[in-house]
Amino acid sequence: MDSNQTDHISSLRGLWLITKVQLLTSFGINQLKYERNRKKRGRYIGYLLGMTILMCTLIGYSGAIGFGLGYTGMVDVIPSFAIAITGIVTLMFTMLKSSVMLFGFRDYDMLMSLPIQNKMVITSKFICMYVINLLFTFGIMVPMGITYTIFSPEFNGLTILLWVLGMLIAPLIPMTIATILGAIIAAVSSRFKHKNLLSIIMSYVAICGIMIYSFYINSSGQSDAAFLAGVSEFGNQISAKMNMLYPPARLFESSICDNQIVPMLLLITISTVWFLLFINIIAIRYNSINTRIKSQNTKLKYKMQELKTSSPLIALYKKEAVRFFSSVGYVTNCGIGIIMALILSIISVVKGPEGMLSMFADVEVAGLSGIMSGVTCAIPFFLSAVISMTCTSAVSLSLEGKSLWIIKSLPIRTEKLLQSKILFNLSLGIPASFICGTLLLISFRPDSFFEGIWFILTPIVFSFFSSIFGMLINTKLPIYDWENEITVIKQSGASMFGIFGGMLIGIIASFIVMIIGFAGFAEMAAGGMTILMAAITVLIYKIVMRQNI
């Protein structure tokens, strides 16, 4: 065996070893296996439970879409739909994660000091993200695949094989695209003094760009006319949209629908070559990007200035604010709710209510006029659902991490600490509620003052709810022994429940209000639901104030 071969084998062995450690850390496998402390085990079980709920929702949603398409005779659309949705979800998810997982991570020094090539470190980090994304891919593509086999007359064993291959390869291209975007953002912002701020702004611009692009593709075209022209034509149009939204969908579609191996091989080749190219390109500048990200700008000489004093609550609040705005991962993941709410509200003002609604579904908007009152009353709850996704309180306690000793040794009551964390989330949610509520009020022009008042009050009540509910969740499911903050921000049980819990309740409430609204009691339903949420919030607050950390 020559030395090159030995190097290659040891590289692969190194890759396997570091990937194994990354996976054990990312998924809390070791904690589940070896943790003796019941409380800590319970937290990881909570995380798994949260993940299971999320996966079940995803499976149910994807299955319903697949079934709907198959039932209406558009079975050939299912493959392109499945891979396009997977592509967008992976793109968004990786975009939010790559900044922390691939660049500037905590164990960078340790990993880079090992005798392993840069490429192997990048690949190991990438494999971790791939495994996480693969779970989402399965959640979307397995139920859609099942509905495809139910409705497709030409389905056979080869179709299943092609579908499985497609699932395994599906996350690769969107992941690399998102990571390249992340790398560009990290590289550009690392050259500036306020690199965090710049990185946050650029990340948001990229995420908003992806969102607006997918909305635009989805809403463009003559869907209503096509629907009238016949289901087949409508199906073709959806298929064309999906292929436009995510070009590799075309290869997957032709492979599955025509039972052809060649397009699948082409998709696998493109994805693999693209991936290898990506790893090699990133590896060239990897050290310098990370060094810049991790290096700090130090001031020449600090001169003592007049100190501003604050009450303990405000001091704790200020600490929360600094923590939030200094972390790109924290802002982009936990601030996404209010950013999405702002985008949707602005679109609603610019395109009008019907224009905004048509972005979510290919519906004949003119047909909505008869039921618009019910829809209008549900809008504040929909807005609340989106704003509730901003739930810093669900993770802020866990983010104390190894610094928890500071809070524990300071003379402050636990209530005050929790209040400061709730207060910070409120300071994001309440202004967003006012601004977005007012914009939607201008756009939807509700019939009466009482109908209109819920546009502002309901999201504010939900902001209180999500802040306090998030706090409760975090006191019950804290994780302090993390190595990478993204474990807490994105992968913890508390973040799952906090971010999606409020959103899910908001969506359920909006449906209830809409249904009652159709029966002609829209105002009453909106008011009743808001008051009910306020009462639940007060109750949860009382429970939170009795918690210990």
Add this chain to the structure above:
Amino acid sequence: MIKIENFSKQYGTGKKAVDNLSLVIEEGDIYGFIGHNGAGKTTTIKAIAGVLDFEEGKILIDGHSIKEEPVVCKQMMAYIPDNPDLYEHLTGIQYLNFVGDIFGVEKRARAESIKQYGDLFDITDSFGDLISSYSHGMKQKLALISAFIHKPKVLLLDEPFVGLDPKASLDLKKLMREICEEGGSIFFSTHVLEVAEKLCNKIAIVKEGRLMASGDMETVIQNHSLEEVFMEVIENGQ
């Protein structure tokens, strides 16, 4: 000032980390706490600081129970762990101001203390930088300053000299003596036996969570060195 009565701590169902420990630290004491790794030093210090919950025993600070009146007790104390993980996203001055706010330190006194201790530890120039850019020693110095600025009556230090440069170590020893001369109490753990022997008026030796020896330094070591006594206790349990 600190009274520990029959304190025990067990993690999970394993063996006791601290077993029935009783100690009294009086005003003016510099009390050294020594033992091998895993002997229960950090557990004890954390329990006194109110950072660690415990079920067995009593810990009183100036007559107040740390379990029942934690805020009153903590207002009198300062605790620094062996590895001070501070808020990396704050600048040095932001962190000190934060601690000042929590303890309600008056504005002028706060500014004077920060300047005084900052200059003493040669760190004032770096107050405007993020803590994440600090070295281990600088973080240790910042943690010490944050402890001193609110004039605590009780100082709990876990391995305070680790990572400090020689000048800072000397300055810290001076400050510790000053605090005790003014009636304060210091309880600290260390592995540097020479420092403990020279600095402390009282000493406690723990082995596997049990108190093996305690009291005035002269009484404990008699005509031996602390190192000899420590080795005797650890090896023969006497």
